[in-house]
Amino acid sequence: xxxxxxxxxxVTGLAEPxxxxxxxxxVAHARARGLSADDAGRLAALLSLLADPVRSRILYAxxxxxxxxxxxxxxALESTEDSVGYGLKILRTAGLVATRxxxxxxxxxxxxxxxxxxxxxxFRELVSMTRAAEEDDR
Numbered sequence: 104x105x106x107x108x109x110x111x112x113x114v115t116g117l118a119e120p121x122x123x124x125x126x127x128x129x130v131a132h133a134r135a136r137g138l139s140a141d142d143a144g145r146l147a148a149l150l151s152l153l154a155d156p157v158r159s160r161i162l163y164a165x166x167x168x169x170x171x172x173x174x175x176x177x178x179a180l181e182s183t184e185d186s187v188g189y190g191l192k193i194l195r196t197a198g199l200v201a202t203r204x205x206x207x208x209x210x211x212x213x214x215x216x217x218x219x220x221x222x223x224x225x226f227r228e229l230v231s232m233t234r235a236a237e238e239d240d241r
Contacts, residue, residue: 152197153225158183158190162213163226165200170212 124130136138140145153159160180164171173180173185177187194200199217203210 143202148162149197152193152199155190155193156188159195159226161194161211162199162222163186163191165211166226170203170210172208172210176211 157180160182161176164176164179168179173184173188173191176182176191177184180187191200195202195211197236199214200211201214203212
């Protein structure tokens with residue numbers, strides 16, 4: 104086997120080869136319970152919506168206060184109405200927020216059935232984890 108550039112002679116940095124599967128039961132379980140390629144694509148697309156700071160802050164705010172109009176959300180987030188409005192449009196198209204109209208004012212809220220565990224873990228626990236990781240790096 105050829106050595107990688109800069110490697111010591113006789114040291115490949117690779118584990119000894121072995122037969123697969125090492126653990127057939129776990130492989131079968133992971134295959135049976137894992138995400139299909141289509142579902143993984145759907146999940147990745149959904150998670151990419153949360154990767155935008157304005158959109159994730161919108162969802163967090165709506166979880167805290169139930170509903171707000173675009174202008175009030177912009178004030179709460181200290182952002183522009185344009186960026187909040189665009190974020191809401193994307194979130195509404197994805198089915199993550201719903202609207203209620205009162206006269207000429209449109210109020211936004213989390214969509215019915217928005218999962219509580221997602222709200223709790225994504226909005227609170229994951230933020231706490233990233234804060235703790237930042238503090239550990241200091």
